Amino acid sequence: MRATTRLRQMLQAPGIIVAPGAYDGFSARLIEAAGFQAVYMTGAGTAASHLGQPDLGLATLTEMANHAGHLASAVSLPVIADADTGYGNALNVARTVKSFERAGAAAIQLEDQSLPKRCGHLDGKTLVPAAEMVGKIKAALDARAEALIIARTDAIAVEGFDFALERAERYLEAGADVLFIEALRSVEDMKAATKRFGSRAPLLANMVEGGKTPVLSATELEAMGFRIAIFPGALVRHLAFSAKNFLEALQKEGNTAPLRDRMFDFNGLNAVIGTPEMLALGKKYGEE
Numbered sequence: 001m002r003a004t005t006r007l008r009q010m011l012q013a014p015g016i017i018v019a020p021g022a023y024d025g026f027s028a029r030l031i032e033a034a035g036f037q038a039v040y041m042t043g044a045g046t047a048a049s050h051l052g053q054p055d056l057g058l059a060t061l062t063e064m065a066n067h068a069g070h071l072a073s074a075v076s077l078p079v080i081a082d083a084d085t086g087y088g089n090a091l092n093v094a095r096t097v098k099s100f101e102r103a104g105a106a107a108i109q110l111e112d113q114s115l116p117k118r119c120g121h122l123d124g125k126t127l128v129p130a131a132e133m134v135g136k137i138k139a140a141l142d143a144r145a146e147a148l149i150i151a152r153t154d155a156i157a158v159e160g161f162d163f164a165l166e167r168a169e170r171y172l173e174a175g176a177d178v179l180f181i182e183a184l185r186s187v188e189d190m191k192a193a194t195k196r197f198g199s200r201a202p203l204l205a206n207m208v209e210g211g212k213t214p215v216l217s218a219t220e221l222e223a224m225g226f227r228i229a230i231f232p233g234a235l236v237r238h239l240a241f242s243a244k245n246f247l248e249a250l251q252k253e254g255n256t257a258p259l260r261d262r263m264f265d266f267n268g269l270n271a272v273i274g275t276p277e278m279l280a281l282g283k284k285y286g287e288e
Helices: 003-012 025-033 043-051 061-074 090-103 130-143 161-174 187-197 218-224 234-253 257-262 266-273 275-287
Strands: 017-022 039-041 079-082 107-111 148-153 178-181 203-206 228-231
Touching: 003 017, 003 148, 017 025, 017 234, 025 039, 025 061, 025 234, 025 266, 039 061, 043 061, 043 234, 061 079, 061 090, 090 107, 090 130, 107 130, 107 178, 130 148, 130 161, 148 161, 161 178, 161 187, 187 203, 187 218, 218 228, 234 257, 266 275
Parallel strands: 017 039, 017 228, 039 079, 079 107, 107 148, 148 178, 178 203, 203 228
Antiparallel strands: none
16 A cells, blocks of 8 residues: 555544654664654754754755655655755745655645745744745645645744634645644644644644643644644654763773663664665575
8 A cells, every 4th residue: 555545544544643753764764663653754853964954944855855765765654754845936846746756755744934944943934925835735736646735834933823823724725635833832722723623634743842832742632633743853862862972981981881781783783774684685586
């Protein structure tokens, strides 16, 4: 069954889809091995891990679409891909959607920020007019073969909560499959958003540790009426914290002995990435 079809079925079934953020194929494999239903390709985590740069729109369409392909080829799970602003106007959005879908993305997220864009939980964002974003959503729908289109609005930080809901209303009318109202400020606002839209479209909740939105459990988000919960940067932040501690210990001790119980050994890592299976497959073809 195709990944997009499975994602649509998940959204029609009871329960919430929890999609941790992956920043590369390896982290995507870890997410799949842990038993999650979907993977979220984090734009911020990709910029941090691959460019060593902040989430300020520095990654290009080609880089991000190729990256989505790495994730999609590494796992069998549906990949929800962050495509930022679509990298330009409506015509650019059409190309973006085709590129991400060709790479294997099951859902493509587009936002209404103007350039230069920035992480949804940073201050100083600016927006394109709502009418322009409506046109971009329509271009995305016309360009897709089957991928879900997720419409994200960053209007709360710029225009306020009520205007953000009005933008979401227009994006839903334009045909968006999923709504993403970024950086909701309180539990009350989260409940108001799901009350207004929950019966008409799946809503996505973005859980960012230290961000603008209260970080709740998947159970709490489901009870509110959200259908997708992403934890986009949690894994890369956790691994960055662990890596910092590891490197400091290695610098101090000069070896890895004190850390062995907190790391994979050679064979353990190869098991995660499927080396034995790949070698067996190569041997099979060699024998034939």
